[in-house]
Amino acid sequence: MAEIPVESPSATPAAPSASAAAAPPPTVRLGADQARRIALRAQGLIGPPDRRAGAGGVLRRLGAVQLDTISVLARSHELVPYARLGAVGRRPVEQAYWGRGTAFEYWSHAACVLPIEQWPLFAFRRRAYRAKDRVWGHPVSSSAYAQVIDKLRAEGPLTSTGLGGAKKTSEWWDWSDTKIAVERALAFGDVVVTERRGWKRVYDLAERAVPAELFGQDPTDAECLVRLVALAGAALGVATRADLMDYHRLKGAQLDAVLAESGLVPVEVEGWGAPAWADPAALAAAGPAGGSAAGRGRHRTTLLSPFDSLIWDRPRTERIFGMSHRLEAYTPKHKRVHGYFAMPLLTAGRLVGRVDPARVGNVLVARQVSLDAPKFVPALAEALREAAEWTGCSAVRVEQLADESLRPELERLLG
Template structure:
């Protein structure tokens, strides 16, 4: 009988799939951005920019210093597209067909498709679509509010709601982003070669491909991890995983301490024996976005890393344990802590408000130096080279060489 994988080996396989096993061997080029998104299958979009906005930070964690505009250029060149998958995400254009069925029938998307608003304002929405088709791309900012300033998504101006409806139904797509603002255009101009009659995959083919994408992106999976990645209906996906295993796409494995069946994607099959023997080890130290695929499924992160993470920017200040926008610290295959950071771009200063090391993690000289280098590297990429350290262990402050 084949020996089971250790949890550490399972983590190594997961990080290998995510592009976080070893540091980049060379300076990043534009094609690496597209390759990284394809490897993850999707890149979550979030507008919080206490540090770099999440999609750019997720890429930095894998690529090291790179030009953020490369992501924007891939979107403008239609090599990526935006849609609702895990949440609002950039996705490889070759997966457009996997999302197209949702666009054509968005009723099951909940708040992401305002069906009642659509029904109530159909004439105005159709008029807006005709305007874009005739006059060209628009932004929400092109339309003024009738009074006052919006207080949140529940208080959007009507045109913004109309644009969101047209986006969810696939009539409009995001043609590009300007200063991170969506620029909408009609789908037939963004993807002129797409033809539903010719290109739309059969509905029954979509789920197996989404499950396979998930397995490839995660590297090692269990049935209870599948639903979250693309926000599929919440249920175990045992039958789908066993079908993929029967087709040779997945390799069944056992993991110490897990009662659940586990599977490794075939692309990682050559790494399974080295992982089992302890020879596959992550050598990466970096800071992760709260919306990184490694961390966005909190239960999976807890199972794989023993790491309990909640983003606290939505938590009242007096109830926060760690800070407003904490970045998990990935160090050589483990999540060893978190940093509460803020980039002050105008002052060219990177503020490290606090560094929290996980219970049970020994803060030796090597770990402190690795964390210090990771912080410095991130600060330099932000063009905030002055690092100010607040509440942090003295070993880390010394390693950073705080200004």
């Protein structure tokens, strides 16, 4: 089940404001395919994988990796670097995310791992949380808050259990005063998550865990937002106003107030039907008018987590790739169309099918598979073989195939 934020201070996307409408007219016009390639390159899915930088490099490039409790082939935060680097061990991923002083968890697009360098940039959100006096509709006990801080100061990093218990009862939502207090302290920035133990958060004092040169910074809201919008633009390559808001879940007024200062360039994208902005470095790498240079380099063939930042924004995914995709894990089984954790298949820079995977012993099971066309069978086989090897499976079994006429070739390629 997905982790749920304490109380997101962000709003749903609003209509463009007068300041957004007053943006200068675009001088660069991009075709839909050019924009798609720019987006893929920005997300690290075109070109040679930077294995030396590893999972930490992926995190810094994306700026945010979403966390989720669902684990099928692996947890989503492991699938994200895998999609870009290929086989990457769990230990290097854990070290990149929770090696002390390298990253921190906070509310961004959702519950995310963020590069530690971004700690100062979320001061605006920490201040917004401090302006509230309730968590999950309950007032925060000042005595429980003080006890949490004192216990962490005296004993070092602890889980909620170590702090005194996470729940009042067995119900998942019935948080104890201690759990409410420590989550509030996390939102305020008085504590940080330093690691995960059995998927339980381990909390420590921010003053101890965040590098001093970052902990001491206190940028204004405007300074935070200018930088976050620029970083979102770099991670997206090219984006609409709604895309930019969604990346770190900003309010429309917040975005509009700083968009002109972000350094992003107004562009027009064929077929998008909305104003767009591009990262100038992404445009430069793409060549004149976002030309063919944006498509050079090896395209990854891989299965994508539904929480991958390439596709976590469903309207953007449909606009760029023509795929209407959503997570069906919380949909009643009899109403699912593509499966519990259907993963889009990416190949040659396009989304061409879906696989709902599972692991049964040492077998990777494709419980449900659909493809846009028979020509993508080799790509499907490649993605399934690589995923099986990465997860330690020695065989692949395909159960339900939307087009059974493809089975002989698929099974031959899977060997």
